[in-house]
Structures are given as C-alpha cells and as structure tokens.
Amino acid sequence: MSVTTTDILISGGGVAGLTAAAAFGAAGFRVICVDPEPPVTDETAATADLRTTAFLQPSLPVLQAAGLWDRLAPHAAALQIMRIVDAGGPQPEARIVKDFNAADISDRPFGWNLPNWLLRREMVARLAELPNVDFRPGTGTARVFTRAAEARVTLTDGTTVSTKLLIGADGRNSPVREALGIPVTTRRYGQKALAFAVTHPLPHQNVSTEVHRSGGPFTLVPLPDRNGGPASAVVWMETGPEVARLAALPVPEFEAAMTARSCGILGPLTLASRRSVWPIINQVAARMSGERTALIAEAAHVVPPIGAQGLNMSLADLRVLLDLACAHRDDPGTAAMLDLYHRRRHPEVELRARGIDLLNRSSMLSAPLLRDLRAGALDMLYSVSPVRRTLMRAGLGLR
Structure with a gap:
C-alpha cells in the first residue's frame, strides 16, 4: 500500500483549518488539508454558514503572513x-x-x-496559489495511528498519509481528538x-x-x-x-x-x-496536544459567541503552533515541541473560557x-x- 508523506496534515477545512493550511503553506511546509464536506462559498446556498467572524488586532499578523489579509x-x-x-x-x-x-x-x-461563507471562498482561492498545499475537500479523517516518529492517518478515500505533525482543526466533535482519547469538559x-x-x-x-x-x-x-x-x-x-x-x-x-x-x-x-x-456550549479539551498531534480551534475549545473570542482564540493557537514549528522546522511535532505548545496555550484557554462562561451566565x-x-x-x-x-x-x- 502506497503512503503519501507530508510535513503537516490538517484535519478540518473550516475557517480555522483553512487559515492554518495557508499559514503553514506560506511558511514553506508541505501541507495536506482534508475535510469531509466541501466548503460552501455562496451565501445563497442552503448550507451556507451565515455567521460572521470578527478578526481582532492580534490576529492580523497571522492573516498577513498567510497571504490572506489582502484578499x-x-x-x-x-x-x-x-x-x-x-x-x-x-x-x-x-x-x-x-x-x-x-x-x-x-x-x-x-x-x-x-461573513464566514466569504472567508471560505477567499481562503480556498489562496490555497490554490500555494503549490505546496494540497486541499482535499470531500475527504475526511477515518483512522489515526501515532508513534514517536510520525502520525499515520487513513483518510475516508482509503489513502494513507504519514505526517510529522497532525493538526486537529475538525470541530467540537473532533475525530482526531477522539482518536487520541483526549477528554473534554463541557458546560451546557x-x-x-x-x-x-x-x-x-x-x-x-x-x-x-x-x-x-x-x-x-x-x-x-x-x-x-x-x-x-x-x-x-x-x-x-x-x-x-x-x-x-x-x-x-x-x-x-x-x-x-x-x-x-x-x-x-x-x-x-x-x-x-x-x-x-x-x-x-462551552467546551475545553483536557489537553491540546498528543503524540505527533496538536489540537486547535473548536477541537480544543468552544465558547459562546461573546466578545468575538472564538476564532481569535483559534488564531492564537495557530500563532503559537506555527512559531514553534518554524523553530523546529526539521522535525515539527516532536514531543517536547507539542508539550510546550500545550503549556503555552492551555492555561490561557481555560481562563478565557471561564471568563466567557461568567459573561454568558450574566447575560x-x-x-x-x-x-x-x-x-x-x-x-x-x-x-x-x-x-x-x-x-x-x-x-x-x-x-
């Protein structure tokens, strides 16, 4: 059985996953991004995401470095x-x-x-400009096997991918998080x-x-x-x-x-x-990393839509993870690097999630x-x- 190799495999093609694919691609990594559902890029489509995303100031450098902000x-x-x-x-x-x-x-x-539907449209167009990024809409993550040297992921089309770093950006019911057995705390x-x-x-x-x-x-x-x-x-x-x-x-x-x-x-x-x-809901994963794997965005944390915090927390995840990966370019995804990612992000995520919980209950x-x-x-x-x-x-x- 043939195995495709890559530096980064991103499971999830929502706004956070597409941003991550553009950011890692623009930084020179070989990237594969998969999502079981093709992105809906037309506002009038029945399944279009009609929510909007407010990018706060600290997110702007991430978007600029990814080549997204001009779009x-x-x-x-x-x-x-x-x-x-x-x-x-x-x-x-x-x-x-x-x-x-x-x-x-x-x-x-x-x-x-x-608007979120427009973000998807422009982000997909940006990925098409990056020759080292392979976006595969309509293909999801089926199975995950990790070991010290790699994560080996079987996709829903039967393809096997070996990656140095697997990024779970696949939503609040993340298949990657579940495959790693990472529990979550959920407030309803x-x-x-x-x-x-x-x-x-x-x-x-x-x-x-x-x-x-x-x-x-x-x-x-x-x-x-x-x-x-x-x-x-x-x-x-x-x-x-x-x-x-x-x-x-x-x-x-x-x-x-x-x-x-x-x-x-x-x-x-x-x-x-x-x-x-x-x-x-308000949901936080017990860990934001596992063997050869990092969780970002709603795979790691979900908060009520108050104060434009959700995606900006996600881009803060991405900013830290990308900086660490660039500092370990020869082998992104080592245990030491991913443990540092968890320690840098998880306390802040927990603190912010508790604050938003308090604001929501007050409202x-x-x-x-x-x-x-x-x-x-x-x-x-x-x-x-x-x-x-x-x-x-x-x-x-x-x-």
Missing part, C-alpha cells in the same frame, strides 16, 4: 467601538449604554468583521443562537453592539453596505425553545420581534438572509434584581478608566 480586507467592516447596552428593565429599552472605543488603547480598530446552557443578516435605516458607524436583557446577548456586528444601505450581522442567543419559536415566525413577525429586542437602536430591522440555528439573567446587579456592575467597571482600558486590552488578548 479579505476589501470585504471587511471595521469595528471601532464595542457598545454594551443593558436593557434589563421592566420594558425592553436601553437603560445603560457604554461605549468601549478602540481609540482609548490603539490607533487601529478593535477588529474587522467578515440550554441555549441556541440564531444567526442572520439585517439591513437598517440608521448607519452602524462601525459600532458593534451587544444588547443584554435575558436569555443571552443580542449582538449586531457591522457589515459592509448591502444593496446600497447599512447592514449588520446578528447573533441572537436565547433558550432552545425560544429560538425554535423565533426561527418559525413569519418574516414580518420576526422582524418586529428582532427590532424590539434590539431596542430599535438602528431603527426597524429588515431580514436580509435566511435564519440559521447553532447550539451554544442570561431573567430575575429583575439580578439584572439590576448586572447593570450596576457594568456601570461601575466602565466608570473607572484604568479598569475600562484593562478590560479592552484583555478582550483583545493584548498584554
């Missing part, structure tokens, strides 16, 4: 202000509004927002999220807004103009039954509901895409007294300038 920048909407709105009073109306402005800590925006909230795009009469002015009432945040994230008018991406987190009810509403009733939930801060919202539903509060306490805490933290700046830097992952 993505023309489609990105800048995020200059993160606005927190507490609407926890008797009526769904803004009672406390606090703006966290990137200008307080930097001369650049907090980040840049892009009984929540789901609706993701969709809207247009609105008032310009967003590059402000990303989280409206907190109960059930979870209602988040509006700027998008480039759509059909000549202002547009935003929305993630609306609620209990599972409530999301099911909202997803089934006729469009006029849904538009009325989402406008009310947004407190009308951008005027009447008009649905501009289909509605997709995503489960919300779900329904009792009026507890909502009042949440509003008071927001007011207090914002009012102290050094604390406010520290929170903004921590949210970006800056030291």
Whole structure:
C-alpha cells in the first residue's frame, strides 16, 4: 500500500483549518488539508454558514503572513467601538449604554468583521496559489495511528498519509481528538443562537453592539453596505425553545420581534438572509496536544459567541503552533515541541473560557434584581478608566 508523506496534515477545512493550511503553506511546509464536506462559498446556498467572524488586532499578523489579509480586507467592516447596552428593565429599552472605543488603547480598530461563507471562498482561492498545499475537500479523517516518529492517518478515500505533525482543526466533535482519547469538559446552557443578516435605516458607524436583557446577548456586528444601505450581522442567543419559536415566525413577525429586542437602536430591522440555528456550549479539551498531534480551534475549545473570542482564540493557537514549528522546522511535532505548545496555550484557554462562561451566565439573567446587579456592575467597571482600558486590552488578548 502506497503512503503519501507530508510535513503537516490538517484535519478540518473550516475557517480555522483553512487559515492554518495557508499559514503553514506560506511558511514553506508541505501541507495536506482534508475535510469531509466541501466548503460552501455562496451565501445563497442552503448550507451556507451565515455567521460572521470578527478578526481582532492580534490576529492580523497571522492573516498577513498567510497571504490572506489582502484578499479579505476589501470585504471587511471595521469595528471601532464595542457598545454594551443593558436593557434589563421592566420594558425592553436601553437603560445603560457604554461605549468601549478602540481609540482609548490603539490607533487601529478593535477588529474587522467578515461573513464566514466569504472567508471560505477567499481562503480556498489562496490555497490554490500555494503549490505546496494540497486541499482535499470531500475527504475526511477515518483512522489515526501515532508513534514517536510520525502520525499515520487513513483518510475516508482509503489513502494513507504519514505526517510529522497532525493538526486537529475538525470541530467540537473532533475525530482526531477522539482518536487520541483526549477528554473534554463541557458546560451546557440550554441555549441556541440564531444567526442572520439585517439591513437598517440608521448607519452602524462601525459600532458593534451587544444588547443584554435575558436569555443571552443580542449582538449586531457591522457589515459592509448591502444593496446600497447599512447592514449588520446578528447573533441572537436565547433558550432552545425560544429560538425554535423565533426561527418559525413569519418574516414580518420576526422582524418586529428582532427590532424590539434590539431596542430599535438602528431603527426597524429588515431580514436580509435566511435564519440559521447553532447550539451554544462551552467546551475545553483536557489537553491540546498528543503524540505527533496538536489540537486547535473548536477541537480544543468552544465558547459562546461573546466578545468575538472564538476564532481569535483559534488564531492564537495557530500563532503559537506555527512559531514553534518554524523553530523546529526539521522535525515539527516532536514531543517536547507539542508539550510546550500545550503549556503555552492551555492555561490561557481555560481562563478565557471561564471568563466567557461568567459573561454568558450574566447575560442570561431573567430575575429583575439580578439584572439590576448586572447593570450596576457594568456601570461601575466602565466608570473607572484604568479598569475600562484593562478590560479592552484583555478582550483583545493584548498584554
């Protein structure tokens, strides 16, 4: 039986896996990237991922080095202000509004927002430019066998690949993680999220807004103009039954509901895409490495979509892993290198996951007294300038 050899095998062709393939390819490694599902790169497709990703400042060098940012920048909407709105009073109306402005800590925006389907389109195009990257959509990981010198992976098409470093970027139910027997700790909230795009009469002015009432945040994230008018991406987190009810509403009733939930801060919202539903969990793997294997992104950690943390944690994984691999270019994937990767990333991942868990539970509060306490805490933290700046830097992952 013939065996294909490579430096890096990436299991998973989502946004994180494609970014990793471009980054390792641009760094000169031989890369094979596989995913059982071909990437959906058209917004109108029934299975298109309608969520968006906000790349925060520390992620920009990763995208630039991978040769991705020049492709993505023309489609990105800048995020200059993160606005927190507490609407926890008797009526769904803004009672406390606090703006966290990137200008307080930097001369650049907090980040840049892009639709996930478009990210896949541009990333696949970038991989086609790299002769040392072999992207195999429609092929997944079937079996994994590791030993000190290599990981030997059998793919779903029967091909066997020998690789110095296997990267599991294959999602929250990662076949690679399961093959290595790495357990996870999972927190469930009984929540789901609706993701969709809207247009609105008032310009967003590059402000990303989280409206907190109960059930979870209602988040509006700027998008480039759509059909000549202002547009935003929305993630609306609620209990599972409530999301099911909202997803089934006729469009006029849904538009009325989402406008009310947004407190009308951008005027009447008009649905501009289909509605997709995503489960919300908080999950962290016990280890981020194994023999000849590294876990990144949702294979290693899943967090609720609060503060644009998810993919930026993933790109922090990639940044550390790529730096270590380049420092061990002759043999990436040694036990010492992968143990160092785990030690550098896992404590920060656990800390950030716990912080996001706390924020999510706070956003779900329904009792009026507890909502009042949440509003008071927001007011207090914002009012102290050094604390406010520290929170903004921590949210970006800056030291």
